[in-house]
Amino acid sequence: MTSLYLSSLGLSHFRSHKSARLEVDARPIAIHGPNGAGKTNLIEAVSLFSPGRGLRRAAAQDMARRPEALGWKLTGILHSLHQVHEIEIWSEGAGARQLRIDGKAAAQLALGRIARVLWLVPSMDRLWIEGAEGRRRFLDRITMSFLPGHAEAVLAFDKAMRERNRLLKDQVRDAHWYSALEAQMAQRGAEIDAGRRTALAELHAAQAAAETVFPAAELELTATMGEMPHSADAYREALAESRFRDLVAGRTLIGPHRADLYGVYAAKGVPARDCSTGEQKALLVSLILANARALMRDFGAPPILLLDEVAAHLDAGRRAALYDEVCGLGAQAWMTGTGAELFSELGTRAQHFEVTEADGVSRIGLK
Numbered sequence: 001m002t003s004l005y006l007s008s009l010g011l012s013h014f015r016s017h018k019s020a021r022l023e024v025d026a027r028p029i030a031i032h033g034p035n036g037a038g039k040t041n042l043i044e045a046v047s048l049f050s051p052g053r054g055l056r057r058a059a060a061q062d063m064a065r066r067p068e069a070l071g072w073k074l075t076g077i078l079h080s081l082h083q084v085h086e087i088e089i090w091s092e093g094a095g096a097r098q099l100r101i102d103g104k105a106a107a108q109l110a111l112g113r114i115a116r117v118l119w120l121v122p123s124m125d126r127l128w129i130e131g132a133e134g135r136r137r138f139l140d141r142i143t144m145s146f147l148p149g150h151a152e153a154v155l156a157f158d159k160a161m162r163e164r165n166r167l168l169k170d171q172v173r174d175a176h177w178y179s180a181l182e183a184q185m186a187q188r189g190a191e192i193d194a195g196r197r198t199a200l201a202e203l204h205a206a207q208a209a210a211e212t213v214f215p216a217a218e219l220e221l222t223a224t225m226g227e228m229p230h231s232a233d234a235y236r237e238a239l240a241e242s243r244f245r246d247l248v249a250g251r252t253l254i255g256p257h258r259a260d261l262y263g264v265y266a267a268k269g270v271p272a273r274d275c276s277t278g279e280q281k282a283l284l285v286s287l288i289l290a291n292a293r294a295l296m297r298d299f300g301a302p303p304i305l306l307l308d309e310v311a312a313h314l315d316a317g318r319r320a321a322l323y324d325e326v327c328g329l330g331a332q333a334w335m336t337g338t339g340a341e342l343f344s345e346l347g348t349r350a351q352h353f354e355v356t357e358a359d360g361v362s363r364i365g366l367k
Contacts, residue, residue: 002081002082002300002301003026003079003081003301003302003330003332004078004079004080004081004115004116004299004301004302004303004304004332005024005025005026005078005079005304005332006024006046006049006076006077006078006079006304006332007023007024007025007026007077007079008021008022008023008024008075008076008077009021009022009024009045009046009074009075009076010022010073010074010075010076011042011045011072011073011074012072012073012074013064013065013068013070013071013072013073014041014045014063014064014065014072014073014074015038015041015044015045015063015065015072015362016037016038016041016065016357016360016361016362017038017041017042017045017065017361017362017364018065018361018362020042020362020363020364022353022364024332024351025351026079026330026332027332027349027350027351028323028326028327028331028332028333028334028335028346028349028350028351029332029333029334029335029350029351029353030335030337030340030342030343030346030350030351030352030353031043031334031335031336031337031353031354031355031364032336032337032338032339032340032342032343032352032353032354032355033336033338033354033355033356033357034338034356034357035338036357037355037356037357037362038355038357038362039308039336039355040056040121040308040336041362042334042336042355042362042364043055043119043306043308043334043336044056044058044063045074046117046304046306046334047117047119047306048074048089048097049074049076049078049087049089049111049115049117049304050111050112050115050116050117051108051109051111051112051144051148051151052108052141052144052151055119055121055306055308060091060094060095060096060097061091061093061094061095063091064091066360069093070092070093071090071091071092071093071095072090072091073088073089073090073091074087074088074089074090075087075088075089076089078114078115080114080115080301081300081301083114085101085102085114086100086101086102086103087099087100087101087111088100099111101114109148109149109151109152112144112148112149112151113148115304116145116295116299116301116303116304117303117304117305117306118141118142118145118288118291118292118295118303118304118305118306119288119305119306119307119308120284120285120288120305120306120307120308120310121306121308121309122308122309122312124138124284125277125280125281125284125312125313127280127284128263128271128272128273128275128280128283129273129280132224132259132260132261135260135261136257136259136260136261138261139196139199139200139221139259139261140154140192140196142199142203142287142291143195143196143198143199145199145291145295145303146195146198146199146202146294146295146298147195147198147199150191150192150195153188153191153192153195154188154192156184156188157184157185157188157189157192157255157256157257158257160181160184160185160188161185161252161255161257163181164178164181164182164185164252165250165251165252167181168243168246168247168249168250168251168252169250169251171247173247175240175243178239178240178243182236182239182240183236185235185236185239185252185255186232186233186235186236186239187232189228189232189235189255189256190229190230190231190232190235192256193221193228193230193256193259194230196221196256196259197221200219200220200221202291202294202298203219203287203290203291203294204218204219205294206290206291206293206294207286207290209293210289210290210293212286212289212321212325213317213318213321214282214283214285214286214289214318214321214322214325215265215266215267215268215279215282215283215286216266216267216286217263217264217265217266217272217283217286217287218263218264218266219261219262219263219264219287220261220262220263220264221259221260221261221262222259222260222261222262223254223258223259223260224258224259224260225253225254225258226238226242226253226254226258228254228255228256228258228259235255238254239252239254239255242254263283265279265283277313278313278314278315280313281312281313281314282313282314282318285310285314285318285322288305288307289322289325289329291303292305292329292331293329296329302329302330302331303331304331304332304333304334305326305331305332305333305334305335306333306334307333307334307335307336308335308336309336309337309338310322310335310336310337311337311342319342319345320345323343323345323346323349323350327346327349335350340352340354351366352366353365353366
């Protein structure tokens with residue numbers, strides 16, 4: 001089976017890690033240590049080996065170790081299908097994040113061609129009960145894992161919409177100012193909507209084909225105000241027709257930025273937002289695993305998984321089942337927890353590390 005994994009990870013002045021290097025293989029990686037030791041910082045570093053802002057969505061300057069704050073650097077050896085790549089990611093001072101792949105400067109979106117990284121972190125546990133923005137972001141991460149160009153479409157749409165919103169706030173009424181922007185929004189908006197629906201279809205198929213102890217989720221793309229037209233031409237017409245209403249509101253009221261993700265615990269017919277905390281966690285785990293299974297077929301290898309404090313809200317049976325599924329996938333999963341006993345079911349199927357902290361510096365030791 002082809003693989004996707006990091007065999008080496010180096011951190012320099014990144015968060016609480018002054019200097020660290022891990023040499024690992026393709027097996028799962030179990031990381032334990034007390035709260036505040038730097039476990040999440042470690043897997044945040046891995047999340048930056050994919051497009052986007054990482055699992056914390058932090059600005060580059062906020063990732064620098066304090067008090068030095070001179071910048072930071074990550075290095076890695078990435079095994080992607082049948083190729084091996086040397087990756088360097090860094091930021092100098094308060095500068096933007098920079099990237100080199102095999103010694104050549106590259107845009108962040110280039111990582112989408114060679115890597116797939118999925119994550120589940122504690123902040124996502126409230127996904128179903130908080131605002132629609134978090135659910136859109138969750139769905140867009142899934143969509144980007146299948147369609148790396150989705151990120152570019154989202155960025156281009158947001159840029160055009162900001163400019164249109166500026167015209168609306170300034171009460172500009174001349175249609176000529178809007179036509180070009182609305183054409184861009186229509187094209188990109190239709191791409192975003194189509195990409196999201198493709199991702200949902202992939203998840204549905206992966207869940208239907210799997211035998212798993214984790215509950216399946218029925219997912220539906222909805223809209224908070226007005227259904228999103230499914231073609232670029234229809235969306236462009238809807239934007240033109242909506243200008244008067246948008247002028248009153250001072251912002252664009254229809255489009256992919258108004259979408260929401262509605263989830264249902266399929267076996268019970270209960271909306272995800274009304275499920276127990278444990279059920280909501282199990283639904284999220286199920287979706288991440290379904291995403292990973294679908295990517296095995298689509299990309300050719302299982303993605304790298306980042307599962308922060310994954311044992312929270314999972315009982316011993318589901319925890320053991322999760323580990324069995326991760327190992328069955330053949331995915332390199334970076335998992336964190338407060339105690340080594342949380343990973344005892346993995347045994348030699350995983351590599352075990354302990355993270356400790358002293359005088360504000362994180363240290364990593366092989367167990």
